[in-house]
Amino acid sequence: MASRRHSGMKKVTIALGEAAAIATAVILWLAVPALGQPNTAAPSAQAKGAALRVAMGGVNSPSREAAAAPAGDGVDTPTPEELARTYDIVIRGGRVINPETRLDREGLSVAIEDGRIALVTDKRVHGRREIDASGLVVAPGFIDNLSYDPNPLGVWNKLADGVTSNIAMHGGTAHPDKWYAYYTRSKLPIHFGASFFYSQARNQFALSRYDSATPAETAILLAQAEKALNDGALGISFSLEYVPGIRAPEILPMMRLAYKYNVPVYFHARYSDMEEPGTNLEAVNELIGYAKSTGASVHVDHINSTGGTFSMKQSLGMLEEARREGLDMTACTYPYDYWGTYLNSARFDEGWQERFRISYHDLQIAGTPERLTEETFKVYKRQGKLAVAYAIPEQDIMDSLRAPFVMIGSDAILEPGYNNHPRASGTFARTVGLYVREHEVLPLIDAIAKMTLMPAQRLERQAPALQKKGRIARGMDADIVVFDYGTISDRSTVEKPNLTSAGIKYVLVGGQVALDGQGLHRGVRLGQPIRSEFVRVRGSVGTLTAGRARAALVAYRGERYVDAAVLEAQGCELRWSKPDRAYKLAAAARAPAANTLLPPPPDGELMLERGHRLLWEGGEAELLSIGDRSYVSLETLQALGWTLTPGEAGNWRAEASAA
Numbered sequence: 295m296a297s298r299r300h301s302g303m304k305k306v307t308i309a310l311g312e313a314a315a316i317a318t319a320v321i322l323w324l325a326v327p328a329l330g331q332p333n334t335a336a337p338s339a340q341a342k343g344a345a346l347r348v349a350m351g352g353v354n355s356p357s358r359e360a361a362a363a364p365a366g367d368g369v370d371t372p373t374p375e376e377l378a379r380t381y382d383i384v385i386r387g388g389r390v391i392n393p394e395t396r397l398d399r400e401g402l403s404v405a406i407e408d409g410r411i412a413l414v415t416d417k418r419v420h421g422r423r424e425i426d427a428s429g430l431v432v433a434p435g436f437i438d439n440l441s442y443d444p445n446p447l448g449v450w451n452k453l454a455d456g457v458t459s460n461i462a463m464h465g466g467t468a469h470p471d472k473w474y475a476y477y478t479r480s481k482l483p484i485h486f487g488a489s490f491f492y493s494q495a496r497n498q499f500a501l502s503r504y505d506s507a508t509p510a511e512t513a514i515l516l517a518q519a520e521k522a523l524n525d526g527a528l529g530i531s532f533s534l535e536y537v538p539g540i541r542a543p544e545i546l547p548m549m550r551l552a553y554k555y556n557v558p559v560y561f562h563a564r565y566s567d568m569e570e571p572g573t574n575l576e577a578v579n580e581l582i583g584y585a586k587s588t589g590a591s592v593h594v595d596h597i598n599s600t601g602g603t604f605s606m607k608q609s610l611g612m613l614e615e616a617r618r619e620g621l622d623m624t625a626c627t628y629p630y631d632y633w634g635t636y637l638n639s640a641r642f643d644e645g646w647q648e649r650f651r652i653s654y655h656d657l658q659i660a661g662t663p664e665r666l667t668e669e670t671f672k673v674y675k676r677q678g679k680l681a682v683a684y685a686i687p688e689q690d691i692m693d694s695l696r697a698p699f700v701m702i703g704s705d706a707i708l709e710p711g712y713n714n715h716p717r718a719s720g721t722f723a724r725t726v727g728l729y730v731r732e733h734e735v736l737p738l739i740d741a742i743a744k745m746t747l748m749p750a751q752r753l754e755r756q757a758p759a760l761q762k763k764g765r766i767a768r769g770m771d772a773d774i775v776v777f778d779y780g781t782i783s784d785r786s787t788v789e790k791p792n793l794t795s796a797g798i799k800y801v802l803v804g805g806q807v808a809l810d811g812q813g814l815h816r817g818v819r820l821g822q823p824i825r826s827e828f829v830r831v832r833g834s835v836g837t838l839t840a841g842r843a844r845a846a847l848v849a850y851r852g853e854r855y856v857d858a859a860v861l862e863a864q865g866c867e868l869r870w871s872k873p874d875r876a877y878k879l880a881a882a883a884r885a886p887a888a889n890t891l892l893p894p895p896p897d898g899e900l901m902l903e904r905g906h907r908l909l910w911e912g913g914e915a916e917l918l919s920i921g922d923r924s925y926v927s928l929e930t931l932q933a934l935g936w937t938l939t940p941g942e943a944g945n946w947r948a949e950a951s952a953a
Contacts, residue, residue: 368394377417380422381420383422384403384424387428390432393434393740395767397414406802410769425776425800433774433775434765434770435458436455438452441463441703447709449482449821453483454719455784455794458484458803459485464562464705468491468495470525483808487528487823488527489560493532523826526823526827528826529559529826536562555828555900556755556756559584567649567650578601585622593626596626597694603690604690610697628702630717630724632788637657637671637680651685657681659713660682661791682715696735702725702745705717708791717786720795723784723796724783726738726777727784731780759824781797783797840950842890843892844891847946854927856931857892877908903919
């Protein structure tokens with residue numbers, strides 16, 4: 295499973311209470327653990343490696359990852375054979391940062407082979423190419439999860455800013471099958487993915503931005519969104535401020551669909567100011583309401599410019615309270631105290647000066663030094679020019695950066711004509727150079743987490759490609775940025791948004807050097823699609839008999855799972871904790887059930903990793919969700935002290951040991 299950890303092998307006898315049911319009108323209200331924090335319930339496959347695996351070949355069949363498990367901080371102890379090997383590339387002697395394990399240590403080397411990280415070690419290893427990283431930071435390649443289409447101009451500026459994955463979750467596409475095919479043919483230098491962009495899909499009905507879709511139109515859009523998810527879309531995105539006609543009757547069906555498929559919904563919120571009617575607090579409360587009523591995961595786009603400007607502490611507090619109550623809500627920010635958008639958008643509807651507390655002179659046409667007047671504003675609005683607005687309090691940026699559930703997203707990509715905000719080229723270098731090094735707003739490792747691990751975790755449950763990104767550890771993809779902490783900085787400006795960042799010395803994508811001291815290597819085009827992948831039940835792969843209970847086994851990503859009610863049949867219970875999204879082990883409450891036959895899940899049912907966990911003293915593991923039922927792996931049963939005996943035709947017997 296993508297996000298599972300077993301810790302401790304204490305022998306206990308337990309039973310799992312029934313999985314929380316989905317109500318007919320309101321789907322269960324759930325939330326994820328805090329993203330970006332050390333030792334959360336969403337470790338990578340590398341962190342999982344230390345746990346005993348139950349492979350399809352049988353119990354105790356260790357995987358390659360398990361055989362090569364690192365120490366707790368992620369530094370490997372190589373075998374003599376590994377030390378003697380010559381690797382494709384070795385990044386030698388750097389300060390390696392892996393936010394997942396909280397590794398931050400100088401003098402380490404990263405060995406790369408076949409596009410993957412083979413070792414992270416303090417031992418001397420050799421490569422056909424060796425990069426001297428002494429005095430430099432070695433971090434996972436940055437993941438920009440709030441970008442736009444990876445056009446062939448802007449992707450190179452992203453790469454020069456340390457970005458190795460460009461994910462269009464603000465915007466995206468109404469037709470991901472065509473979108474992914476097009477960009478795959480384009481042979482990009484960085485990885486790419488997209489959401490189902492609801493606003494774009496809505497255009498087929500020629501609705502104005504102030505019109506609402508009819509129920510019949512909404513039904514068509516819902517079917518298209520489901521097809522889009524099955525075609526690889528990473529989630530669903532809305533731009534409520536730009537299309538204010540989109541209201542709850544359109545949004546809620548999409549939210550329920552997102553919950554069904556276990557993907558997040560990204561929102562450009564409805565309001566960006568504190569002037570009545572329609573304030574940031576109303577906008578954030580609207581999104582919290584959607585999450586609460588459907589159980590779907592919600593991400594708030596660029597909270598520094600929408601939903602949080604002039605109210606950042608209050609807005610963050612509302613989201614934090616919602617998370618404590620069990621909602622899965624995150625947000626992102628960008629490190630600029632000015633936003634940018636098109637002058638003909640709804641954001642510049644009448645009253646914008648009062649709402650944003652600015653005048654015409656606080657607007658500047660991107661790509662030029664020109665500040666606006668009332669007359670030039672009218673001209674450029676007709677032309678649909680993009681302008682930046684100096685309208686974000688500096689304190690709002692710092693407060694948003696400090697919030698543990700807020701990650702970094704650029705909200706831009708450079709396009710021909712350079713009518714773009716400088717964040718298109720400098721977001722990630724500016725975060726480190728200005729807000730970490732100069733302003734000391736947050737520690738470097740936390741900033742790295744916000745640019746790598748957290749965006750990967752936001753999307754990885756249904757996008758397996760991201761389970762191998764955002765980390766520097768054995769087995770992870772060799773998407774790596776090497777930078778000089780003393781000099782990293784953004785150079786892009788409003789006048790020249792195309793200027794690339796400084797201090798980034800090397801960028802590797804798929805294990806090949808795409809940027810070094812010689813500049814960008816435009817022949818290195820190893821970008822791969824990042825898409826959702828859904829596993830469905832395809833019959834059983836055997837049975838498990840435990841006492842007088844019998845249940846079907848199902849296969850999921852190389853492991854066997856069984857209905858967790860088989861544990862309940864042994865006489866104990868688990869208590870659901872909504873804030874923790876976990877079942878907590880409780881003492882046995884009754885005698886084992888007699889002659890319990892658990893029905894198999896229906897063929898075609900989605901098998902999902904919702905982040906639901908099983909907790910016991912000294913250990914935890916993730917559960918698999920199939921419909922409204924929870925499934926537990928055979929590995930977890932064994933971690934709890936059960937004795938598992940394989941039989942013929944995939945049939946197993948299980949015996950729970952005494953507590």
